[in-house]
Amino acid sequence: MRRIIGAVALVAIVAAGCADKNNPSTAAGPAKTQVEITMTDHAYSPNNVTVPKGEQVVLKFINSGRVEHEAVIGDTTVQDDHAQEMMDGHTMSGMGGDASDRTVTVKPGKTAEITTTFDTATTLIIGCHETGHYEAGMKAMLKVT
Numbered sequence: 718m719r720r721i722i723g724a725v726a727l728v729a730i731v732a733a734g735c736a737d738k739n740n741p742s743t744a745a746g747p748a749k750t751q752v753e754i755t756m757t758d759h760a761y762s763p764n765n766v767t768v769p770k771g772e773q774v775v776l777k778f779i780n781s782g783r784v785e786h787e788a789v790i791g792d793t794t795v796q797d798d799h800a801q802e803m804m805d806g807h808t809m810s811g812m813g814g815d816a817s818d819r820t821v822t823v824k825p826g827k828t829a830e831i832t833t834t835f836d837t838a839t840t841l842i843i844g845c846h847e848t849g850h851y852e853a854g855m856k857a858m859l860k861v862t
Contacts, residue, residue: 751775756823758782759850761843761857770838770861776831780823786845790819790831790859796844803846835861
């Protein structure tokens, strides 16, 4: 067993040494924080997430619910504006600013990711504005520290 563990460690060390720092496809990239958030019908789990400011964050949304959900990341103004757009029949493609690159729609049984960097410490909301979902409590807090 010790011999197998040693061989695995040696392979990892050799592979790390072979990375070409001039070729981004083989060099190690910047540190990333990865967070999985499960979407169920009318809830996110976990419903409180903390991520570091200034570091690239990958938020992976997994829809284990029975209906389509979305994740809109922003402050209360972004949430209110998006809710109004949804009531007016607009799609997310019409959203501008930070909201457009911090929004995904996920069909049942599917996943989607938002990759972003938060530059300031703040508290934001992740909200689903499919009809009645936000009002039923489908929101989570995202704290950037």
